[in-house]
Amino acid sequence: MTVIIPSPPPPYSGRELSNPPSDGITNLIFSNHSDDLLLVSSWDKSVKLYDASANVLRGEFKQENAVLDCCFHDDSSGFSAGLDTTVRRCIFTCGKEDILGKHDAPVRCVEYSYASGQVISGSWDKTVKCWDPRGTNGKEHTLVGTYLQPERVYSLSLVGNRLVVATAGRHLNVYDLRNMSKPEQWRESSLKYQTRCVRCYPNGTGFALSSVEGRVAMEFFDLSEAGQAKKYAFKCHRKSEDGKDIVYPVNSIAFHPIYGTFATGGCDGFVNVWDGNNKKRLFQYSKYPSSIAALSFSRDGRMLAVASSYTYEYGNKPHEPDTIFVRDVKDIEVKPKPKVYPTP
Template sequence: MAFLASPPRVQGALSNDTQLASPPDDSISSLAWSPVEDYLAVGSWDNRVRIYDITKSTNGVGLAAIDIEGPVLSCHWSRDGQKVVGAGVDKSARILDLGSNGAPAQQVAAHDAPIRSVRFFEAPNTNASMIVTGSWDRTVKYWDLRSATPAAQLSFSERVYSLDARKRLLVIATADRQLHLVNLDNWGAIWSTRQSPLKHQSRVVTCFLDATGFALGGIEGRVSFQYASQQDDASKSYSFKCHRDKEVNNITNVWTINDISVHPVHGTFSTCGSEGSFQFWDKERKCRLKEYRDVGGPISATAFNRNGTIFAYAVSYDWSKGYSHNTPNLPNKIMLHPVLADDCKPRQVIGRR
């Protein structure tokens, strides 16, 4: 099922966006908002997760930080907003408890290769928070925060490039273009495996708000909305092209989809690309809601705050062109975009008379 061939391009304004004060010193890899306060966690290649308080200033105030012995590739919040986890190239994950009166972050996970993605999730039949880590060592591990050894492990034939968890759904995208789905009520086993509908490398996977499926983005300027159940997957899943320039002289520039975020109220989606634009989408109506272009550099990460009124995006080098293109003149900043009431609201269906 195809997306609209030519979705309307409704240009959005960037004039009211504000820049976060004191950004990281190197490329920004991950953004995550607290689910209970307007606190923003920022993971960076400068080996640190910074936590900003946006409630006291529109430009943000530094609240706390997690130091890691290597570039940070992923960060996330616990459901109660008390803990932040960061993970990355040093093969470990560390958790900071904001209620610990200044105690340093504690290591809670370890792999044999860099950890690409980390998420908190609620363990089945308990109120305990656990974390799940996906690594380039071709494993996913589950960690009880009270133990130094993993509670369970899943092994794959290739590296884990991205994962996301919501409610009972865990989705894992690996380097061999495989998608592995796990029912977290039975988290020690893979429930379903399917091949990616994208033709090239997966970059990011993000679960739907209702956890019935997930959005997948790749390096080819294409996004796919996939449903978890086999019946819905066959009848409702579809892919579409985006973050591509218009064809000129038979040449089309295709940009990497670096991140996909879901609106916490409406369930609509954002995508961002290495060409420097972000776009809002209604997956049910199959249309683009708004497009924001020319932010000044690649957008490496995005996130909506807890009520969807602020959209954070990182204008930062995304490594899509390799080490040699990471020059000192590239921007490295975090912008806060105010989301208007109708910006991410699903399109209304106008009935026929």
């Protein structure tokens, strides 16, 4: 008789969170006010709040349709955007949910600006809207303004009073939230194909941009010749197989809050950590069971949340269950290495 010893499970990087979403994860984000709280949105119509350290589901809201994005307001509440065209506020301490407002098409992105106190939403109706979530004039909320975009909004990112909007057609608009009447800058992506994610540098000097072509571009706000000379792009999330270069979309970018290095997640199931200043890869985690749909570092930089979730790049086929992994981050993985100069 032949005894077959099963292979051990792959050494996935991190512990699995209990009670994950049952359909595609669209975003996850750690709180700016806590080192442990994690907000997650998904196609299963839910917004979930976890204590990532204790591995406990703290609260959940079920909405009318798929939830495409989420962000924190404070430790007790957050905002969500969805396929039902609404922007919602979820208050977990009392189980209350209200609608800030609507777009004319699904809302792909939502961010909360701590600098301006506004909620910013980006939609496939080719607009960005700013909302004041406070009660004014007897109303529960106020639409501050609607700003037309050249195409459907795919990704938003904030740093201080700066807002970067990435749309279809490779358009990029950079705004000052204190004067949204027109963009400070109109740009075209330096990458050749569709944008997947934009994330501002924590130091406020520029932004990173990823696309479906397995590339990341490092851009700078300074429009001087010296400032623009610093920008560059690099290939990632690719592999060679049978003499062919297989390219995977880069779905997510997350900056480390302490060191300014950043992680990228692709449809190849890998998470890579990069030192953008020195143009080097610092670390690659073990392959995850499915595409990397979203990434987020905790406020103190000690944890990295990874959404391993099939993003239907190969159509409707059987796939691994959607899972959230939380990894304890070591300095060796994210801290820039000092430059070594040759001895004269």
